Amino acid sequence: xxxxxxxxxxxxxxxxxxxxxxxxxxxxxxxxxxxxxxxxxxxxxxxxxxxxxxxxxxxxxxxxxxxxxxxxxxxxxxxxxxxxxxxxxxxxxxxxxxxxxxxxxxxxxxxxxxxxxxxxxxxxxxxxxxxxxxxxxxxxxxxxxxxxxxxxxxxxxxxxxxxxxxxxxxxxxxxxxxxxxxxxxxxxxxxxxxxxxxxxxxxxxxxxxxxxxxxxxxxxxxxxxxxxxxxxxxxxxxxxxxxxxxxxxxxxxxxxxxxxxxxxxxxxxxxxxxxxxxxxxxxxxxxxxxxxxxxxxxxxxxxxxxxxxxxxxxxxxxxxxxxxxxxxxxxxxxxxxxxxxxxxxxxxxxxxxxxxxxxxxxxxxxxxxxxxxxxxxxxxxxxxxxxxxxxxxxxxxxxxxxxxxxxxxxxxxxxxxxxxxxxxxxxxxxxxxxxxxxxxxxxxxxxxxxxxxxxxxxxxxxxxxxxxxxxxxxxxxxxxxxxxxxxxxxxxxxxxxxxxxxxxxxxxxxxxxxxxxxxxxxxxxxxxxxxxxxxxxxxxxxxxxxxxxxxxxxxxxxxxxxxxxxxxxxxxxxxxxxxxxxxxxxxxxxxxxxxxxxxxxxxxxxxxxxxxxxxxxxxxxxxxxxxxxxxxxxxxxxxxxxxxxxxxxxxxxxxxxxxx
DNA sequence: GAGCACTGC
Numbered sequence: 190x191x192x193x194x195x196x197x198x199x200x201x202x203x204x205x206x207x208x209x210x211x212x213x214x215x216x217x218x219x220x221x222x223x224x225x226x227x228x229x230x231x232x233x234x235x236x237x238x239x240x241x242x243x244x245x246x247x248x249x250x251x252x253x254x255x256x257x258x259x260x261x262x263x264x265x266x267x268x269x270x271x272x273x274x275x276x277x278x279x280x281x282x283x284x285x286x287x288x289x290x291x292x293x294x295x296x297x298x299x300x301x302x303x304x305x306x307x308x309x310x311x312x313x314x315x316x317x318x319x320x321x322x323x324x325x326x327x328x329x330x331x332x333x334x335x336x337x338x339x340x341x342x343x344x345x346x347x348x349x350x351x352x353x354x355x356x357x358x359x360x361x362x363x364x365x366x367x368x369x370x371x372x373x374x375x376x377x378x379x380x381x382x383x384x385x386x387x388x389x390x391x392x393x394x395x396x397x398x399x400x401x402x403x404x405x406x407x408x409x410x411x412x413x414x415x416x417x418x419x420x421x422x423x424x425x426x427x428x429x430x431x432x433x434x435x436x437x438x439x440x441x442x443x444x445x446x447x448x449x450x451x452x453x454x455x456x457x458x459x460x461x462x463x464x465x466x467x468x469x470x471x472x473x474x475x476x477x478x479x480x481x482x483x484x485x486x487x488x489x490x491x492x493x494x495x496x497x498x499x500x501x502x503x504x505x506x507x508x509x510x511x512x513x514x515x516x517x518x519x520x521x522x523x524x525x526x527x528x529x530x531x532x533x534x535x536x537x538x539x540x541x542x543x544x545x546x547x548x549x550x551x552x553x554x555x556x557x558x559x560x561x562x563x564x565x566x567x568x569x570x571x572x573x574x575x576x577x578x579x580x581x582x583x584x585x586x587x588x589x590x591x592x593x594x595x596x597x598x599x600x601x602x603x604x605x606x607x608x609x610x611x612x613x614x615x616x617x618x619x620x621x622x623x624x625x626x627x628x629x630x631x632x633x634x635x636x637x638x639x640x641x642x643x644x645x646x647x648x649x650x651x652x653x654x655x656x657x658x659x660x661x662x663x664x665x666x667x668x669x670x671x672x673x674x675x676x677x678x679x680x681x682x683x684x685x686x687x688x689x690x691x692x693x694x695x696x697x698x699x700x701x702x703x704x705x706x707x708x709x710x711x712x713x714x715x716x717x718x719x720x721x722x723x724x725x726x727x728x729x730x731x732x733x734x735x736x737x738x739x740x741x742x743x744x745x746x747x748x749x750x751x752x753x754x755x756x757x758x759x760x761x762x763x764x765x766x767x768x769x770x771x772x773x774x775x776x777x778x779x780x781x782x783x784x785x786x787x788x789x790x791x792x793x794x795x796x797x798x799x800x801x802x803x804x805x806x807x808x809x810x811x812x813x814x815x816x817x818x819x820x821x822x823x824x825x826x827x828x829x830x831x832x833x834x835x836x837x838x839x840x841x842x843x844x845x846x847x848x849x
Numbered sequence: 850g851a852g853c854a855c856t857g858c
Contacts, residue, residue, distance in 0.1 A: 819852095
């Protein structure tokens with residue numbers, strides 16, 4: 190492994206601090222306490238990454254791939270693309286790309302493009318070699334999101350065809366070596382021309398302060414209770430400073446806040462302000478997290494993983510880490526994605542602890558034992574690609590002309606079962622042909638629409654059925670987490686509000702009613718409030734719908750309304766979701782259904798307008814599994830539509846399921 | 850009568 194630095198500058202340091210204990214954040218001076226005055230240039234020079242400018246540029250010049258190990262706050266994301274531009278990498282009509290797993294609000298430099306991994310993947314559909322870019326920087330690669338992994342695999346391929354392309358991968362310490370191994374394409378005694386193929390690793394320190402770590406002596410049986418009592422003792426014994434508590438979901442968070450309020454009341458403790466934080470929270474409530482803590486008070490933020498990567502909170506001095514988060518797991522045999530509370534990795538634990546050291550030295554209280562951390566916790570989490578349904582991923586690779594999906598060189602390979610399942614689903618949708626090639630035009634069109642292929646297929650079908658106006662609304666609503674406001678204690682009112690829009694045909698049609706009402710109200714937030722509808726979610730529906738409208742126009746498909754012909758709408762939905770059909774068990778007293786495809790026991794989700802209605806045949810949008818398998822968002826269908834929509838899928842194997 | 854970590858086009 191090679192490292193380069195310029196004599197006279199500080200030698201780059203390869204951090205290797207995978208052990209627990211005090212985090213090895215190094216911070217050079219008091220300069221980290223803010224920018225003070227001075228020119229913009231001076232400010233840039235004070236960022237930790239500045240010291241490595243020459244080393245980074247030298248490495249990029251001489252290496253095909255450079256891996257930058259950098260802690261948060263080093264300034265790498267904003268500065269490195271700028272250094273590259275100043276060094277001439279954006280000259281001669283070339284550009285620099287910097288990708289993130291999430292959207293980022295950064296200033297757009299000319300000839301430097303900040304974009305998400307997913308968007309860059311989309312760009313490859315028009316420009317497979319990404320030929321307009323001279324350097325591509327993949328930021329936060331250690332998060333191993335689905336799109337990041339696909340992108341890394343493709344970049345490695347592109348590098349073979351474009352030796353002049355430079356890749357920068359910014360990653361946390363723990364992943365750096367495996368990234369380097371993945372991109373090391375150098376063969377022994379190979380005559381090297383141009384940049385060396387062996388990746389360089391550079392390490393840049395962050396701006397964080399030391400965080401002292403504490404563990405519990407014995408395993409805790411109830412992390413919510415334990416988190417609350419830890420908060421109480423921090424409040425008792427530690428100096429002022431806000432507390433961030435990592436829990437797994439809304440339920441945990443609500444319970445914890447209730448417990449804390451009770452305990453503070455019964456013990457007469459004052460000065461604690463609890464704030465919940467999770468993605469489903471209405472915007473106004475989320476903003477409370479950022480409001481300054483009143484003088485003499487201590488803010489306690491109870492958060493999901495959203496505070497681990499997506500949001501940065503200022504003023505946190507104490508972190509309480511439950512050691513758990515909700516994670517998605519996919520079972521290719523049952524074709525079901527589950528959200529499960531699972532132990533986090535050491536990498537996550539480090540990231541969480543680091544949240545305590547942004548303003549001054551902090552403390553992190555881990556609600557698990559040191560022995561557990563050292564001996565049982567996995568070093569890194571399972572990459573998303575090994576925990577997901579791969580239908581979207583496979584169609585994207587197919588669209589990029591990658592035929593041998595099973596032989597693709599991944600940073601981490603998904604299971605063959607998942608890939609085969611994805612191929613089967615795409616085949617049944619008519620997107621792939623017998624040779625596993627994209628069909629024309631359906632396959633290419635579905636690949637062009639950046640949504641779940643089942644949804645894309647539904648949209649294409651709606652054009653034939655003449656109900657695309659309605660279907661793109663439904664597609665937009667389905668891509669939003671929830672349009673209802675999550676409210677505890679006023680469940681009854683929410684249910685009543687829902688009834689105002691409920692359609693006998695099911696949830697999708699109900700969504701259409703909500704959308705119509707929202708438009709008729711002139712997109713009023715008051716109207717949303719009155720009807721327990723999430724205003725921001727509805728704005729988002731409008732936005733996504735506009736995008737879908739543009740995409741359909743680009744595909745040369747006109748929008749058309751079916752003017753209230755609901756049966757047509759349901760047929761279009763069935764054309765995409767025929768595989769998700771279920772039939773009510775005869776004589777079932779508890780609403781048990783069986784899926785037509787695999788005879789799995791499933792139930793209508795209590796949030797559905799068809800809950801307790803239990804029609805004989807239904808099609809569902811997705812399954813969510815807890816103690817039971819629940820079907821979310823269902824519509825009634827006529828079973829004959831299934832054979833109409835997918836004769837190849839149903840005629841052979843399942844005709845015996847149909848009573849009529 | 851249950852629950853939804855996150856993200857994107």
